[in-house]
Amino acid sequence: MTPTPTAPDGLGTRAGKAFAAYITGERERLSELVDLVTPVLWNAARSQGAPAPMCEDAIQTAFLQLVDRAESIKEPAAVLGWLVVVVKREVWRLSRGSRREIGVDEVPEAPTQQLDPESHSILSERQRVLWQHISTLTPRCQELLRVIAFADRPDYAAIAESLGMPVGSIGPTRGRCLQKLRTTLGSDPGWAV
Amino acid sequence: MTSHTEAIDARDIANLDQLRDLFAHADPVPSDLAERMKFAITVHALHAEVAELMDSALLTTRGADAKVEPTPTDSVTFTAASVSLMVSASPSEQADTDVRVRIDGWVTSPGARVEAMTVEGSVSEISDANGRFVMDDLPHGPVHFVITDPDNDDVRPVITPTIQI
Numbered sequence: 001m002t003p004t005p006t007a008p009d010g011l012g013t014r015a016g017k018a019f020a021a022y023i024t025g026e027r028e029r030l031s032e033l034v035d036l037v038t039p040v041l042w043n044a045a046r047s048q049g050a051p052a053p054m055c056e057d058a059i060q061t062a063f064l065q066l067v068d069r070a071e072s073i074k075e076p077a078a079v080l081g082w083l084v085v086v087v088k089r090e091v092w093r094l095s096r097g098s099r100r101e102i103g104v105d106e107v108p109e110a111p112t113q114q115l116d117p118e119s120h121s122i123l124s125e126r127q128r129v130l131w132q133h134i135s136t137l138t139p140r141c142q143e144l145l146r147v148i149a150f151a152d153r154p155d156y157a158a159i160a161e162s163l164g165m166p167v168g169s170i171g172p173t174r175g176r177c178l179q180k181l182r183t184t185l186g187s188d189p190g191w192a193v
Numbered sequence: 194m195t196s197h198t199e200a201i202d203a204r205d206i207a208n209l210d211q212l213r214d215l216f217a218h219a220d221p222v223p224s225d226l227a228e229r230m231k232f233a234i235t236v237h238a239l240h241a242e243v244a245e246l247m248d249s250a251l252l253t254t255r256g257a258d259a260k261v262e263p264t265p266t267d268s269v270t271f272t273a274a275s276v277s278l279m280v281s282a283s284p285s286e287q288a289d290t291d292v293r294v295r296i297d298g299w300v301t302s303p304g305a306r307v308e309a310m311t312v313e314g315s316v317s318e319i320s321d322a323n324g325r326f327v328m329d330d331l332p333h334g335p336v337h338f339v340i341t342d343p344d345n346d347d348v349r350p351v352i353t354p355t356i357q358i
Contacts, residue, residue, distance in 0.1 A: 028314060028315075030231075030234065031231055034227050034230050034231050034234070035227050038222060038226055038227040038230060039217075039222050042222040042223075042226065043216060043220075043222075046220055052223070056223070056226065056229075059226070059230060060229075060230060060233050063230050063233065063234050064233065064234065064237050067234055067237060067238050068237075115219050115220070119219035119220060120219070122218065122219065123215065123218065123219060124218075126211075127211075127214070127215045127218065127219075130211055130212065130215055131215060134212070134215075145209070145212055146212065146216055148209065149209040149210070149212040149213035149216065150213055150216075153201055153206070156201075173197065173198050173199060173200060173201070174195075174196075174197050174198070174199055174200065174201050174202075174205055175197055176197045178197070178201065178205050178208070178209075179195065179196065179197035181205075181208055181212075182195060182204065182205060182208060183195075185208060
């Protein structure tokens with residue numbers, strides 16, 4: 001095996017360690033877990049197009065389920081992916097009301113990412129250009145890129161899987177979505193620094 | 194030409210960084226979301242009763258719709274079915290600056306354990322025969338209190354909303 005350079009732990013790994021410590025009795029480590037993963041969960045929830053209060057409820061439900069089921073979670077290291085799955089499913093359950101249960105294996109597709117006009121107006125010129133390019137990608141790529149942008153490179157594969165993207169499509173490689181972003185930005189003379 | 198099967202490089206990371214900045218700017222995580230999640234988890238895990246803030250004129254709690262940081266408070270009372278708690282904050286006597294806070298508290302149950310949960314962790318004291326307790330050397334910032342009966346684990350703990358000291 002070729003030696004790999006020592007990389008700092010990704011967010012998912014740090015969250016996994018905090019959760020494993022929580023399970024073994026270090027109760028205060030749960031606070032660290034919440035601080036670490038909340039930005040990722042917020043973006044995973046908001047990328048489903050649901051209003052903010054509904055997203056907050058979904059995130060809270062996910063954390064409470066995590067606490068209730070802490071002992072039965074087989075892979076504490078995978079806690080970030082577990083939470084992303086629960087948050088996404090919970091947002092969909094809430095936004096559909098109680099009309100229909102979502103099947104266990106069903107992963108609904110996120111809508112095209114939207115910004116309200118007020119949010120759009122506070123973007124910098126460069127952010128508007130980036131937003132235009134993001135808008136040309138498929139909804140699935142928009143969702144994936146939005147969520148992994150708040151995590152670290154080692155977490156991408158787990159997050160992609162929890163969002164229902166085929167695992168083989170990302171992993172240690174760039175993946176199609178990052179490649180598309182790179183291509184569309186690269187083709188824009190106005191984007192190059 | 195680059196391909197999707199190549200390794201993620203510095204440019205991809207830079208693109209993601211800019212994307213993160215965009216969403217963090219346009220749709221930021223509510224500033225107190227993580228604290229509210231911790232509070233919900235604590236209430237849930239303790240099966241606790243949530244005490245009500247009685248004199249809300251004296252301070253602002255970190256509510257769901259709070260857009261600005263609450264102003265610091267001097268004195269406040271919380272009430273639950275089984276117990277009431279009053280706390281007053283003042284500059285700590287141990288330090289010569291105002292970077293630390295002293296809490297003088299009074300709880301309606303003598304011998305109750307009062308735990309203050311701050312950003313630095315938790316501090317706990319047992320109230321005396323008159324229900325009084327003192328916590329010196331606490332940090333400024335958010336704090337909530339958990340009141341338990343050290344002699345009886347069956348009594349439901351009482352938890353207060355978070356206030357700023």
